[in-house]
Amino acid sequence: MAASQDSPALVPPRKRRSIIVAAAACCFTALALAAFSSVGRWLVVEDPLAKARAIAVLSGRMPVRAMEAAKLYRQGYAPEVWLTHSAEPGQALKAMGLAYEGEEVYSARVLIHEGVPAEAIRVLEPPIVNTADEVGVLGAALAHEQDRSVILVTSKTHTRRVRLLWRKLAPPDCRGMVRAAGEDRFDPRHWWRSSGDALEVVREILGLLNAWAGLPLAPAR
Helix, strand or coil: CCCCCCCHHHCCHHHHHHHHHHHHHHHHHHHHHHHHHHHHHHHCCCCCCCCCCEEEECCCCCCHHHHHHHHHHHCCCCCCEEECCECCCHHHHHHCCCCCCCHHHHHHHHHHHCCCCHHHEEECCCCECCHHHHHHHHHHHHCCCCCCEEEEEECCCCHHHHHHHHHHHCCCCCEEEEEECCCCCCCCCCHHHCHHHHHHHHHHHHHHHHHHCCCCCCCCC
């Protein structure tokens, strides 16, 4: 019986290769689109919460991080809220003779507004430049405490990088629980629809690559 015109045996080798390449390209494109759409959800991680020595508000995205910390404080998760403070732009403005109230000042005001007593707020030293610095400052503060656990409050996209840096840089006997700010409006399912969300995703991916590589890139100063 003669082979039909559609039989694979009658398809020229070059055409078969083209079909295979096209099929592989379609599969790769589908996988790439799936990864592209899911990266926003992948960036957002949280740890189970437990009572801790303190709730730490990581620098940035004011006031939503401080608001989340205040909510956790009111729920009784820790007796204190710790703030870090960024070295810039305070140092640059000071050199120009210009007064500057740092982000930690306003975060403290947000905390007080949201029901945290002033005596329960602690600003940590020294000044920080990036998240790796914050992990170091928090680890040093916990080293003097009997309870060496802290809840790390940050933005949604920042949670995976915070967890990674904590595991890489924090003292092994210190426990960090990552918590995303509930009022953060980042949309993990449709992050590409907003320029702000897209910039956050790109920044976090680059930050994760730097962390996985051992932090070879120094922060901007």
